Amino acid sequence: MRSDLLAKLSSLSPEKRAWLQKQMQKKENKEALPLSYAQQRLWFMDRFNPNSSLYNIPTVWHLTGNWIPEALEKGFNRLIERHESLRTVFKEIGEQPVQQIVEFLPRALPVRDYSQLPLEVKEKEVDSLIAREAQEPFDLMNGPLIRNQLVQLEKDEWLLLCTMHHIISDAWSIGIFMNECLAFYEEETGGNPAKLSSLSIQYADFAKWQKECLQGDVLNRQLTYWQEELSGELPILQLPVDRPRPVKQTYFGAAHHVIFPYKLLSQLKDISRQEGSTLFMTLMAAYQSFLARYTGQKDILVGSPIANRNHKGVEGLIGFFVNTLVYRSDLSGTPTFREILNQTKKKALKAYEYQDIPFEKVVEAVQPERSMSHSPIFQTMFTLQNIKQERLDLPDRSIEMVESNMSIAKFDLSLTAYEVEEGLFVSFEYNTDLFDSSTIARMAGHFENWLNEITYHPDESYTKLLMLSDTEQKQLLEEWNDTDVVYGHDCMIHELFEQQVARTPDAVAVVYEGGKLTYQELNEKSNQLAHFLQKRGIGPESLVGICIERSPDMIIGLFGILKAGGAYVPLDPSYPENRLRYILENSQIQVLLTKEALQDWLPKDIQAICLDRDQVMISKESNLAPVSGVTANNLAYIIYTSGSTGNPKGVMIEHHSVINRLQWMQKKYPLSEEDTILQKTPFSFDVSVWELFWWSFVGARVCLLPPGGEKDPAVIEEYIERYRVSTMHFVPSMLSTFLDYMELYNSKRDVSSLIQVFTSGEALNTEQVRRFKGIFYNAQQTKLINLYGPTEATVDVTYYDCDLEKEPMLIPIGRPIDNTELYVLDQYQQVVPIGVAGELYLGGVGLARGYFNRPDLTTERFIPHPFKDGERLYRTGDLVRYINDRNLEYIGRIDNQVKIRGFRIELGEIEAALHDHSSVKEAVVLVKEDRPGDKQLVAYVVGEGDTGEWREYLKKQLPHYMVPAYFFQIEGMPLTPNGKVNRKALLELEEQFISEDITSSRTPVEELIVSVWSQVLGIKNISVQDSFFEIGGHSLLATQVVSRLQGIFQIELPVRELFEYTTVESLAKRLEQLRKGDKKREIPPLIPMKRGEAIPLSYAQQRLWFIDQFTPNSALYNMPMVCRLTGNWLLEALETGWNQLIERHESLRTVFQEVNGQPVQQIEPYAFQSIPKTDLTMLASED
Structure with a gap:
C-alpha cells in the first residue's frame, strides 16, 4: 500500500503536509517517556490478560549455505544497539505507564544443534520449539522484548527464530530488521560495509510527538470524520460459526493457506485498472461483498492495517507504527460489483486522508457497545501486503521466510494476502473456538469462486453472483433432495382406515377413561354420522366445524366428516368466543359438530349438530360406508394458525399430503397391532394429525387423554402405565416438565411400554436429551426422535433420530422425509453454502393448497419454484443451515413469529x-x-x-x-x-410486573407457597394477592409448582387446583381444606428431631440469613420492645421467669452457623442469664 499512500500524500493540502512534516524533537530524558496510543492499548491488554502470547510476533527464517553464527550474533547486537525500541521496557510511575530505554548490553545468540537427530525426531523437535517460542509470553516491565534462536538442521541448513512483542514492532519492522541484520552480517564477514543512514529520531520520539500533536483542531477534525462514519449501530459480524461464541473472547487460532491462480490475480488487476483503483481496494470490495452474501448483513465493517509511516524519519525505524483503519460498506439494494468497488474506492481515499488518528482514539470517541465476547467495531481484518520479501539469494547462501501456523487469532477471521509467483497467496487466520478447519477451507473455496464471479460479471448485481461450485450446487439442489418414493397418492385418510377395519374389525381402536371402541364400532358410528352430514349438504370441499373436547365423540366426528367427503375445521372449546366466531366467519362453515353444553356462543345462522342431543337421530342412519366422490386432491382439513395481521389464517391440507406424511412415518417408525399412541395434543394443532390417524392404518390403537391431562405429568404417567402406551409426542418444554416430575418423584409406575417419543413444536436442546437418556433410554432403550415442520407442509418435513449412545452436542432438525424438498436460500433466493444460514424453503407433495380466502398471502408465502418449472415452494420464515453431516440445524425466525411451548405465535x-x-x-x-x-x-x-x-x-x-x-x-x-x-x-427495562401493594405471607402455608413460586418464577416480592398466571406463570410452570408443593406437603394436588386457586391466599386456603378434609392429603405432623443433627433453616430464616450475609452488622430485622413497669416488682423473680422462658423455648438459645457452605441452626445448652440493671433514679427528668 506504500504506493497508495505516496500518491495520496502528494494530493494533500499544504497545511496538511506541513503538519505531517512537523519536526520531531530528539528526546533528552530516557527514564520516563510516554507511550504512543497504540502502545497504551497493548499495555492495557497485557494488564488485562497477563502472561499472554497474543501479541507476540514470531518469524522463522530458513537459512541454507555458508552461514557463520558468530557473525549473525554480532549483526543482531548491532541492530539492538541501533534501534532503541529493541531495548525498551515498560514501567508504571504514578499509575501511568511509561517506556524506558535500557542501556545496550551485548546478547548471546542461542544455538541448538539438531543435525544429528533422526529426521522424524528432528521434525517433531523443530515443530515443538517453534510453537514454544511463539507462545512464550514476554515480561513488558523487565524485558527483553525480543528473542532470537538459531537451530542447526544440517551442516549447511539452519532455522533462525525471531520473536518480538508487538508493542515494539510491527510487520513493516520485520523487513527492516532482516535487511539491516543482513547488512551488518555482510560487514562482519568481510563483505560490503553496511552503509546505513544514522537514525535522527527513535520510536519514543514519535510517541511523544504523537501525544503533543494530536490535539486541538487537528484531533477534532480527524475524530469528526470517524465519528460520522461509525455512527449508529455497529453490527456484529454474524459469520457462520461451528460453535457458540464464548462469553469471554478467546484467541486460540489456526490458519488455512491457499494460492489463487495467477490468471485470477491478473483479472483482478485488470478490473482495478479499469476503475482507477488499487488491488487493495478491489480485494477489500470483494471481501466485503462476499461477507454480505455469507452473513446476510448489509452493513459490513472490516478493519485493515496501514503502515502509518508518512512522517519524515520514521520509515526506517523498528517500532509499533501500524494503525488500523475501518472500512464500512453499505450493501443495501442491489449494486453491481463495479458500483461496490467505486464506493470502496471513495471510502478508502477518505480513510487515508484521516489515517493519522490512532484507532485507539477512534474507539474512545465512538464508544461502541463493549462486550467481553468480541472485538469492538469490527470482528474481521483484511490485509494486502506488498512489502513481502520471502527469499533472498546470495552467492553462497540464501535466506527465506517460512510460513508458520500461529496458534493465535486476534479476530474471528483475518485474511492476509500477497502476490507470489504462482498468483495470490491468501491466509485465512481463524479462531478455533468458533470455526472448524473444514469450515474455513470451504469458505476459502467460496471466496475464490466469488473472485471469479466478480471479474467475469462486474456489472451484474452482487445479489445474483454465485459462491458455490457446480458440484456443490448439484449436491444441495439435487442429491440431498433425492427423496422421491412411491406413496398412496390416490388414497384418502378414511379409505385406509376402512381397509384396516376389514382386516381387524374386532380389534380395539380407541381407549379412554371408562370405555373403548373397536374398529368396527368406530367405523359404523362414523358411517352413521357421515350419512347424517351428507343429508345436510356435506360433500367434497365442504367445510365442517368441530368443537368438541377430546373424547370418543371427537374421533367419531373427525372420521364422520371425512367419510361424508368434507374437510374438518377444528375449533378448540377453550378458545375465546371472539376467536371462535372469527374462524367460523372466515371459513364460511355452515355445519358445526359440537356438544349441547358448548353451543351457547354459536351464531344463529350456523347449523349445529350436537352429538349428544342428536344421537338418536344419527343412530338411525345406515352404518354402511357412504359414497362421497371425494378424491385424494380434495381437502382433508383446515387448521387455523396465528396471523401477523391480527387474525389467524386457515391452512388448507389435502388428503394425499396427509397420506404421504403418515406412510413415511409408518415406514420409518413402524407400528404394529400391539402399539398404542397417546393422543394428547389439542386437535387445533397439526401435531394432532398423526396422533389422530396414524394408528388407524395399521391396526394399532389410540388412547385419549382426558381434557386438561396434557398439562399434568402425573396423569400422563398414569395413562402410559394403564394403557401400555408405546408412542407419544411432547413439545420440548413439556418434556422438560415431565422429566422434572419423573426425577422428583422417582415414580415406581411401569412405563416400560414406551418405545418411541417424538418431539416437535420448538427447539429440542441437549440438556433435555441428556435427561431423557438418563431416565428412559438407559433403563429401557426408549428412542427419542426430533421432528420439524410447519402446518403449511403437513405437520413435519424433517426428522432426526437422537443418538443416545453419545454425549449430545447439537440437536439438529434433521433430513427430509419422503417426497419432500428442502432448500436453504438467502434473501435473494440463491442457494447458500453448507454452514451458512438461510431461509428454509419447502417443496414436495406435502405443501398446503394455500390459505383459505387469503389469495394475497398465499401468493406471498407459496412462490413459484425457482429450480423446477410449474411447481411451488413454501417460504417458512425459519433460519436454518446445513451442517457437515447433511442434517439441518434450526437457528431461529427471520420475522416476528415465535414458538412458545409449542404454540406458533405471530x-x-x-x-x-x-x-x-x-x-x-x-x-x-x-x-x-x-x-x-x-x-x-x-x-x-x-x-x-x-x-x-x-x-x-x-x-x-x-x-x-x-x-x-x-x-x-x-x-x-x-x-x-x-x-x-x-x-x-x-x-432491558426494569421489571415492573411486581405488585405495587405487596401483602406478605401471614401463615406458614402461605410462606411455603411464596417460596416455591419465587423459585419457579425467578422473582421476588410476591404478594399473597398476586395471581400466578399474571406474574409470569403458565401451564408448564404450574406443573413444577404443583410437583414441589406435593413434595413438601406429601399430598395429592391436581394441576387444575392451581388454575382454580390462582393466588397465594386462595391456594393456601385450599391446601388447608385438603389437609382437614382428607386424611390422605393431610400435611404430615411435626415430629421432634434429634438435637445432635444439623438443623436446617425454615424458608423465612433462610431469607434473613441471606440478608445478614449481604448486609452484615445491620439492625434492620431487630424487634425492639420496651415495657414500662410500675408498682411493686421483685426483680429477682423477674430474672427467674426470664431464664425459665429461655430454658423452655429453644429458639431463644439458637445461633446460626455455616456448614459446608450451607446455613444451619444450632441450639445452645441452657445457661443462666442475668438481666443487666441500670439505675437512672439520680438523673434529672430531662436527662
Missing part, C-alpha cells in the same frame, strides 16, 4: 389486538427468556389504561397462550438512531 397478531383497545396508543410484544427454555411474552404499552384491563381484554380476544405474561406500561417507546423501536432497550 407477535404482530397480539400487537394488533392491543391496538384495537381504545386506551392503547402504541404496543410492542417481545419474547423474554430469563432462564434457558422458559420463554415468556412481554407487552410494552403506551396508553392511559391499566395492565389488568388490557390483560382481561386480550383474554377475550386471543387464546390463553397468546396473552402476555407481563405488561409494562411506559411513557413512550425508546427509539434507535434511525427512528425504529429499540426492542433491545425495551427488554
